[in-house]
Amino acid sequence: MAQVNATVGDLAGNADKIVDWTRRAAQQGARIVVFPEMMLTGYPVEDLALRASFVEASIETVQRVAGRLAEEGLGGVAVVAGYLNRQAGLAPRTGLPAGAPLDAAALLWGGRVVITTAKHHLPNYGVFDEYRYFVPGNSLPVFRMPAGGTPGGDTRPEAVDVAIAICEDLWQQGGPVAVTRQAGAALLVVPNASPYERGKDDVRLALCQRCAGEAGAALAYSNLIGGQDELVFDGGSLLVAADGELLARGPQFEETLIVTDLDLPAATGPVRLAGEPVDAGDGTVITIRHVELEPVASPAAGGQIAPDTQVPFWPSLPDHEEVYRALVLGVRDYVRKNGFRSVILGLSGGIDSALTATIAADAVGPDNVYTVLMPSRYSSDHSIGDAEELVKRQGLHSVIVPIRSMVDAFEAELAPAGFPDTGLPAENLQARVRGVTLMGLSNAAGHLVLTTGNKSELAAGYSTLYGDSAGGYGPIKDVLKTLVWELARWRNAAATGQQDTDSLPDYQVLDALLDDYVEKDMGSAQLIAAGHDPDLVQRVIRLVDLAEYKRRQYPPGPKITSRNFGRDRRLPITNAWREGAVEPPPGVIAPGEP
């Protein structure tokens, strides 16, 4: 299993990775290499799937990759890799995605694409929109790996049958997994692009064990790693035996090969080339297609797997380290894949910006992190001192830009136009002057601006549009405040002791309520029954519902929960549903207001 970091849209770079990692795997003795889902295009490609020229480029590139592998003496290594294909023969009609794209996987062998198959179950929940992008596949391919004795030195005495399914095919009932036992495969290989959520690696293991049992086959689960906009793919590839025994587990958040020698039953049944339609157990029909691979010389392959190259078990990460590394990888890849090298952010002396700066330093190196202290007339010496201490400890760049003169200039010009000089608007004005300052410095030097808001604030709308919410990426936008503190303690960063609860309730109380309302989608009656204070329930529901517009304007950031504010929680902006709440005060945090 090659769990590598593909980049969305970079067909040439991703093709090179397939060739490079296949070469390395073969040198370690691998005869089958499984890459992640949509390896060649990256995942998710969103509306690129509907663009004919992009689909065409994917199809041409996968064929060229097959040729390159053979030219390098790797034609006898079976390579399974995800790519974007199309379903031929479907006339355009309403409801069919344009061009009938397929979330496909190819088997490359002997210089050719010998098999192409496509994902049968299309996820269309949470962060997934796949009915928008793909038509479902309806086949289970089974290829027979020939016995060994190739020039590469492999000596395996018997042929083995291997089936291919893709990602969501494991998660839903029926389909390819349900018919694998009938197909008689000894191994089911599964390319995946399964995004990170806290603790999801354990869910995947249980899933793979159940599917291996159902399929009556060993199961190789090869998962993508890397950040793509809000999604972080964590790897953690898995290999389980037909009886559910865990045989290998890859690391999270790292590119790596997981190389293991598998003891599989030999292929015995007939090779039915014609295709065999069977009931898929989900109201559809799956066609089992067998392919017998001809032996092909692989002079560049290394033959036997050396026992000392096998490191099949990487340790599981503790909870806080897992979350922290997800955030670091999200930031690193967003910066790198968008062509930046450095970041800039404001330091307030508080815990949110301190944690964000530390994540950034771990992601791109402290020498690429530029911080700005922007004291106002209200800033305490204490908060400035805390920020300066952080800069020194982490080795970051820093500059001080006082904002008082800009704020004064605005107030002088706006007062005649009816702009008061105290209260909420003045606080927003300060936040916006800081936002303009950071963007100006970003313009001048080409740093990406990082936003430092946390999920609790984002939920309640406690941010200023174009002020503290300005920026290119929000590293902790999916991190509740209580988790911010836990991560800071875990990272052993200097906790500054600053209180910024302002007029929000205590974060322990608020986050427990947000967890039930946002993550679990409880209604007000359920929330009160669960023990939350009725007044707080009413107040928080109102805040959270009214903040939808502000959340949509917030920069993307790495997703770590099942209900992040981004791809997988979407409500109307214009929304009169105020369950159990008094009428909202118009305009306070309504759309377009700070």
Place this chain on the structure above:
Amino acid sequence: MAQVNATVGDLAGNADKIVDWTRRAAQQGARIVVFPEMMLTGYPVEDLALRASFVEASIETVQRVAGRLAEEGLGGVAVVAGYLNRQAGLAPRTGLPAGAPLDAAALLWGGRVVITTAKHHLPNYGVFDEYRYFVPGNSLPVFRMPAGGTPGGDTRPEAVDVAIAICEDLWQQGGPVAVTRQAGAALLVVPNASPYERGKDDVRLALCQRCAGEAGAALAYSNLIGGQDELVFDGGSLLVAADGELLARGPQFEETLIVTDLDLPAATGPVRLAGEPVDAGDGTVITIRHVELEPVASPAAGGQIAPDTQVPFWPSLPDHEEVYRALVLGVRDYVRKNGFRSVILGLSGGIDSALTATIAADAVGPDNVYTVLMPSRYSSDHSIGDAEELVKRQGLHSVIVPIRSMVDAFEAELAPAGFPDTGLPAENLQARVRGVTLMGLSNAAGHLVLTTGNKSELAAGYSTLYGDSAGGYGPIKDVLKTLVWELARWRNAAATGQQDTDSLPDYQVLDALLDDYVEKDMGSAQLIAAGHDPDLVQRVIRLVDLAEYKRRQYPPGPKITSRNFGRDRRLPITNAWREGAVEPPPGVIAPGEP
């Protein structure tokens, strides 16, 4: 057909509308009243569909509405209205929307919900995400309206069979329309929430004519009106005979009743109550369910339809008037439904802000439109004069806020930190100072900030984040620049003659290219083959692709095309696919940069 303006989430208000409009229709003699899709909840409800308490409230409310109608003496008027229901008996599983919601329609009769059905075909393309939200329905209900002679005075001598389908069921092959002929219905009534696109009313007419022919029944197409975030529902309800003859056509963008007396064949077949499963022609099975309605007294109904109350044909709108009215309705409803009463915008003296101000004045009245002139050291007397002339002609509020002192303050503080005082960053700084000014005035007075950018600029990324893109709603964000001019001419507003092509190519040339690239999704080879200049193709593709992040931060605005930047064109932000383009200059308009 009652084509009314529902508000998302306002169950109480929408319920009142059902009762009110049924009363009016009955007074005009209607025996069947058809409301739009999801009338009771508004459309689209997005993730509210997945919230159990919201679904529960919808189900309880539709039952209460049935009771209220009977209490008002309207129990013998057959009312068909869309609402949110759930499919009972489905255990939670991966891939099933939480709670198994249904995009449902109820028949209210005699104080009860006599029939409930649900949309069979779920659209999941363009602006629609319905596999995320709903499970498909699988029945075709047919109700037999009893013969007349009720206390309301109706004298129709024979019973009539009426079937119900919902919106997308017309657009896709097979399903309810395909089995309506078998079911023997004389009339097919169809609640819709079909969003506006330029010229779509003609497409709908051809669709209804084809479906009426397939169903062998007259077809009543009742469509929603009103703005909901980016979507504008235009109404334009249609009634066609089984032979395709157009019998009635409602107005666009107005709430109204379309009342017509229909001459329909009498019901003759048996009433098969048990339900009859038939092949739906799309790989599924539809169950036809017949219901015979008991005669119910309707003392409040008016009996016969008076010939002089029938005004079945509203004129079709000319193209530019149609687009303009869509924009006005989008703005009016976004302002009103979000609890605002007034708007504020910056006037530059250019055509974009002039058109936006005029749309705003038509939407909320000139007395609710506040304009701000924000001259910099570079502003010409000419542009200030043009803006003042517009304010005078339209009767708007206006104030002048010079921005020079704020810009000077920023430059003085930022210069030591490496911020240059000329070039691109200085232009962005001015735009941001204007954005902060507008937001400050908005804070102080509670006006919604309108953004004035057009679709051509939005496509190419020619806007400044947190500057001219700041605001709550963007009235012309889906309007190409060439159409801005056409609309301005149509509205007979003062065209200012200002040139703002800046470094973009001529808008006639640019918009033709954007139309092929954005709307038609052509690749670079196709674009060049279509006659576009190869250098321009390369340059524009690069600009458009890099601007995805900025588009996501742009405020919502009314959709008028098939590929607006909002709900129905989504690409990854991090995207290495640069088809036919040279390497992008990093950072110029990359994510997070201005």
